[in-house]
Amino acid sequence: MTATTPTLTDRYVDALVSRLPVKQRTDIEQELRASISDAVEHHIDAGKDPADAERAVLTELGDPARLAARYTDRSLQLIGPAVYLDYMRLLTTLLVIVVPVVAAVAGFTKLLSGQAAGIVITSTLGAAATTAIHIAFWTTLIFAFIERSSELRSATARQWTPDHLPEPSPTRRPHVATMIAEIVMAVLFAAFLLLSRTMSTQTDANGDPIEFLSPALWRDGPLYALLGIMAVGLVVTVAKTYMHWSAPVAVAGLVLNLAAAAVLVWLTSYDQLLNPAFMTAVGWPADVDRWIDLGLLIAAGIVALQGVAETVAAFVAKSFARPDWRALTHRVVDDIAEGLRRTKA
Amino acid sequence: MPDGELHALHQQELRRGTIVLACLLILKRPNYGYALLDRLERHGFAVEANTLYPLLRRLEKQGLLTSDWNTDESRPRKFYRTSREGAALADALSLDWDEMYSAFQTLKEES
Numbered sequence: 001m002t003a004t005t006p007t008l009t010d011r012y013v014d015a016l017v018s019r020l021p022v023k024q025r026t027d028i029e030q031e032l033r034a035s036i037s038d039a040v041e042h043h044i045d046a047g048k049d050p051a052d053a054e055r056a057v058l059t060e061l062g063d064p065a066r067l068a069a070r071y072t073d074r075s076l077q078l079i080g081p082a083v084y085l086d087y088m089r090l091l092t093t094l095l096v097i098v099v100p101v102v103a104a105v106a107g108f109t110k111l112l113s114g115q116a117a118g119i120v121i122t123s124t125l126g127a128a129a130t131t132a133i134h135i136a137f138w139t140t141l142i143f144a145f146i147e148r149s150s151e152l153r154s155a156t157a158r159q160w161t162p163d164h165l166p167e168p169s170p171t172r173r174p175h176v177a178t179m180i181a182e183i184v185m186a187v188l189f190a191a192f193l194l195l196s197r198t199m200s201t202q203t204d205a206n207g208d209p210i211e212f213l214s215p216a217l218w219r220d221g222p223l224y225a226l227l228g229i230m231a232v233g234l235v236v237t238v239a240k241t242y243m244h245w246s247a248p249v250a251v252a253g254l255v256l257n258l259a260a261a262a263v264l265v266w267l268t269s270y271d272q273l274l275n276p277a278f279m280t281a282v283g284w285p286a287d288v289d290r291w292i293d294l295g296l297l298i299a300a301g302i303v304a305l306q307g308v309a310e311t312v313a314a315f316v317a318k319s320f321a322r323p324d325w326r327a328l329t330h331r332v333v334d335d336i337a338e339g340l341r342r343t344k345a
Numbered sequence: 346m347p348d349g350e351l352h353a354l355h356q357q358e359l360r361r362g363t364i365v366l367a368c369l370l371i372l373k374r375p376n377y378g379y380a381l382l383d384r385l386e387r388h389g390f391a392v393e394a395n396t397l398y399p400l401l402r403r404l405e406k407q408g409l410l411t412s413d414w415n416t417d418e419s420r421p422r423k424f425y426r427t428s429r430e431g432a433a434l435a436d437a438l439s440l441d442w443d444e445m446y447s448a449f450q451t452l453k454e455e456s
Binding site for chain 1: 380
């Protein structure tokens, strides 16, 4: 071993010192070197081999990065317990509100510009993923910064009082009857759609039934998509009935509503919704399709709005209990009336 | 005897705050890092070197300890000594400790 070969201690001290502020380096290095030498000597006196003694002492001191953090009181966690709850609250709130809105806007934009279904779906999912990653990254970055600044950390820590408890809801759960009605309606609708392939009021020259809906709707998949959404929707409805509150379920409900609205809009992009052969057989005028398109658009709007309103209400109340819209409207009207009276007086 | 691991965990919790008081008491007579570690261990205050050395600097920064480099011997060593504030804090903490001890005594008598 030549004099220029750094010992394990040299390497340890270098690794430690490089992580310390310049002002403290010399002092801590000298003190630590003395302490290491003392400890090594102690081990050798106890009959240990010098190399083993050095190794044992350094192992006991542990990772130099951790020791450096102890010397400088540096935080070894990205986001600590003081700000973690606020971090999670902000993150979930942002994700729940912003991601579906951005995804819906991206999807509808592609849809309106007449893109194929595959492109609409991929760009919707792509926009959702990109937005979610951005939100997660920037929120984490900001909170990691707050964690590292003691002034900010104490300034942002909110005092919790019982006023922060979620509002109690008059009925804790939507009625089971509502859930059953929804399931029955969904099953009837699905049965009608599926049976319309093999049963019809009209038959052709061979006596075979004439499909009511245009076969293209089955070929391209929008009706399957609608059935799939309805199936998942039933699971969410059941979950909402038996759970008091769950953010993921609430988001799933919103996503399903928006997806259903998207499929309804997708249906209107077809020139023929009803089977032309069926129309001829019944003798319906051609512009029936136009009225159906209009109906579908209105339905899509209602489904999307209902999804957003229900989800927002559920998030505000932290409950899946059906919001009492009538009481809510009365209160808003009363508030406006009160405001008008004051401005007059 | 309770489960060894569980005992060690709670013992560590119980002893955590006592290291500072022990340091302030021992360092009424100046001493350096490794010797202090050794004395603490011999008195039954198990503490890791990587906890003690940064702790000494923190106490010095808080004004509870003062330090001097001793270069009389071949190996220069940093000697720490309890300051006046440190001694006052040690007295206060000792009193707290005694109060806690008698509180435990009454608890044990009652039960």
